[in-house]
Amino acid sequence: MSLYSSVDIWVEYLIRFSHLVAGIAWIGSSFYFMWLDSAFVPPETPRRNVDGELFMVHGGFYYQVEKKKIYPGELPKVLHWFKWEATLTVMTGYLLLIYLYYLKGASLLINSSNPTTSLTQLEAIATSLGLIISGWLIYDSIWKYIQSKFINILLSAGLLFGFIMINLHFFSSRGAFIQTGAMLGTMMLLNVWVRILPGQKKMVFDASEGRVPDYSFSVKAKTRSVHNTYFTFPVLFIMLSNHYPALYNHVYNWQILIVLLISGAMVRHAMVTKNSKERWTLLPASLGLLALIYITANQPIADRGSSSSDLVTYSQIHPIVQARCLACHGVHPTDDIFTEPPKGLILETEEQMLKVIPQLYQQVVVAKTMPLINKTKITDEERAILASWISQHQVGQ
Numbered sequence: 001m002s003l004y005s006s007v008d009i010w011v012e013y014l015i016r017f018s019h020l021v022a023g024i025a026w027i028g029s030s031f032y033f034m035w036l037d038s039a040f041v042p043p044e045t046p047r048r049n050v051d052g053e054l055f056m057v058h059g060g061f062y063y064q065v066e067k068k069k070i071y072p073g074e075l076p077k078v079l080h081w082f083k084w085e086a087t088l089t090v091m092t093g094y095l096l097l098i099y100l101y102y103l104k105g106a107s108l109l110i111n112s113s114n115p116t117t118s119l120t121q122l123e124a125i126a127t128s129l130g131l132i133i134s135g136w137l138i139y140d141s142i143w144k145y146i147q148s149k150f151i152n153i154l155l156s157a158g159l160l161f162g163f164i165m166i167n168l169h170f171f172s173s174r175g176a177f178i179q180t181g182a183m184l185g186t187m188m189l190l191n192v193w194v195r196i197l198p199g200q201k202k203m204v205f206d207a208s209e210g211r212v213p214d215y216s217f218s219v220k221a222k223t224r225s226v227h228n229t230y231f232t233f234p235v236l237f238i239m240l241s242n243h244y245p246a247l248y249n250h251v252y253n254w255q256i257l258i259v260l261l262i263s264g265a266m267v268r269h270a271m272v273t274k275n276s277k278e279r280w281t282l283l284p285a286s287l288g289l290l291a292l293i294y295i296t297a298n299q300p301i302a303d304r305g306s307s308s309s310d311l312v313t314y315s316q317i318h319p320i321v322q323a324r325c326l327a328c329h330g331v332h333p334t335d336d337i338f339t340e341p342p343k344g345l346i347l348e349t350e351e352q353m354l355k356v357i358p359q360l361y362q363q364v365v366v367a368k369t370m371p372l373i374n375k376t377k378i379t380d381e382e383r384a385i386l387a388s389w390i391s392q393h394q395v396g397q
């Protein structure tokens with residue numbers, strides 16, 4: 001392995017590690033506060049300003065926590081805030097987005113299967129950032145200016161689905177999944193900094209100035225905090241999905257994404273609700289998961305069309321080549337051994353494939369030596385689709 005690729009792997013590894021650890025801290029504290037909220041009971045003998053209390057044992061000591069409102073003159077000297085977990089998670093997430101998707105020619109981000117929408121590196125980065133920013137602005141305005149919760153939920157769902165389709169249009173399927181995750185993660189962080197913290201700061205400031213704080217700020221902050229709760233599982237799913245080409249490259253990839261986002265939010269609802277009757281959401285969430293298992297079991301990564309005699313198109317084989325060949329035959333191979341494309345053979349575009357049809361025919365159809373030692377685990381079905389496409393062009397030559 002060359003020094004460059006070794007450094008490359010370690011840089012990626014360290015950013016990913018930091019992102020993971022910060023994310024665990026963020027989600028861990030968010031789970032913990034959700035749990036605290038569900039476990040508080042009113043004190044046996046009522047105390048002023050105390051809404052609830054609970055006792056815990058951990059590491060050999062007892063901990064007593066009170067949930068209370070603060071009034072003038074009661075502000076403690078040291079007050080712990082929870083904001084760096086979220087900030088570090090999103091910052092390391094952006095580092096990873098930049099390192100993996102924006103640098104290196106943005107080759108992981110660009111949708112090269114559709115030449116008409118294929119962006120340059122700069123265009124891809126600008127589109128990605130533009131979508132992230134407009135996503136926040138629209139989402140924030142919906143919840144700031146429109147009063148009806150029902151309409152807000154409808155609009156937010158429409159917004160999310162719209163952005164998923166836009167992302168899939170401009171970006172590679174893997175890029176589109178991560179872009180959707182980056183958009184949600186950004187909304188979560190900005191919820192913390194722009195909507196939750198300023199409200200809390202105002203309350204603390206009021207109390208320190210001897211005024212009775214306006215607790216309507218807590219209610220507004222709580223709404224955004226609840227949103228973040230529902231975003232948690234969908235975002236985690238998206239982050240993990242990037243390691244499963246069979247999901248993001250699937251012909252039903254956007255449906256898979258949407259079912260998983262909804263199911264994730266429903267599981268989260270069952271976890272945070274205090275009303276056990278509302279745990280019915282676990283049922284549709286499980287049905288969604290079962291449906292996904294069924295769909296992915298019965299469909300190859302690429303759609304083969306209605307019958308096997310149909311002509312196979314490039315857009316059908318592109319996800320297969322992406323998943324099974326580009327680890328070695330990409331402009332920037334990700335394979336651990338082949339850090340340069342073997343024999344200089346690059347298979348990123350249709351043109352590049354068409355130039356080497358005889359070699360492809362030999363390696364994939366006749367000898368089946370590619371993918372090398374089947375390192376990328378091509379399935380028989382996928383090989384058959386790829387072979388049909390190659391044969392179509394082999395005959396035509």
Ligand code: HEC
Nearest residue numbers: 324325327328342343345359360363364370371372375376
């Ligand atoms: C794990 C790495 C790896 C993967 C994955 C891989 N290849 Fe290769 N490929 C190689 C290597 C190494 C060679 C050179 C073999 C040699 O020197 O004979 C090669 C050579 C080839 C050649 C012959 C080029 C020539 O000029 O003779 C073709 C065609 C080819 N690969 C196509 C594919 C296709 C199509 C896929 C995906 C279905 C694929 N490869 C996946 C490593 C890989």
